[in-house]
Amino acid sequence: MLKKLPLIILLIISSCSKKPQMIPQSLGELKLDKFLVGKEAREFINQMHVSGMVAGDRNEVGFYSLDTLKAVLYISKFKSSEIAEQKLEQMLIKIAHGGTPFVLHNQFRIQNRDIFLVFGMGQSHYIYADKDKLIWLSADMPISLVVLHSFLKQKM
Template sequence: MLSISCRNTKTSIYRIWILLALLFPGCNDSTAGLPFDPHIEGLELVNSVAGADAIKAINKLHGMPINVVRGFVANYQGTHDKATVWVSGASSQELAKQQITLMFHKMKNNRRLPFSDYRTLNTNGVRVIAFDGMGQVHYVFRDSKWLYWISADRERIDSILKHLQRTG
């Protein structure tokens, strides 16, 4: 009799967990905690990665572990274009500043990278490093402890930057 009661209790608890997962799907959303609004006009968010998986992807992109405490990767698709937003969070503003300076220096001096036409923009008081490569335009900038890398088509990238600055 006792084992039947325990089994019924376990089954009830299991059913409650399933019900909660169905009622609150956003709780497991990889966009939760993003430092910006993931809804970008004209683009559909097709994939996003957060936490340890995003940090792993960021480290793979760099070819080595970098010192970040949070990470996000958001992939978007438009009617005729696509965009990716990489975001990493450093443990401090000073570390983020050092990281972006070092990254830009290494990229600019590495002739094997597929990037060219490096330039610096000033958008709403924020220094943005811009460059071209791999069929897209890339913007890299820092906001407090957050480092952003946007890859998008030339016609779209400025609106994505404005969105991130407005909602971040």
């Protein structure tokens, strides 16, 4: 039994890491329906981009809903805040130059964060860097501000 103890501990730790650590269980009244963490989240994020490898060292994606209203939260954690800021800047440059399904609409400041609002694919998208994390929050327009404010109130 003692010889198997390290294996049992490893299995317990690895199963615990399959739960989201960065995304909340709800955004306003929207509830978390499904989530991706680790390799699944990284692959999902990278598949959405033509350029390939854009995901961070740790990644989580949360899918939220209430009736017909939907939101998706993408969080990529990088080695440093500088890398997160670089990734944000690269994304905004691509959006500004066109060739993506998004249109850069506005920039505003909330809680000492520069948040960029883009529109596309029928949703509002809020993008910003928070320390070593890059956040992309997509939400149906009728609930997008409520969802954003709910997320900003929560601790990550």
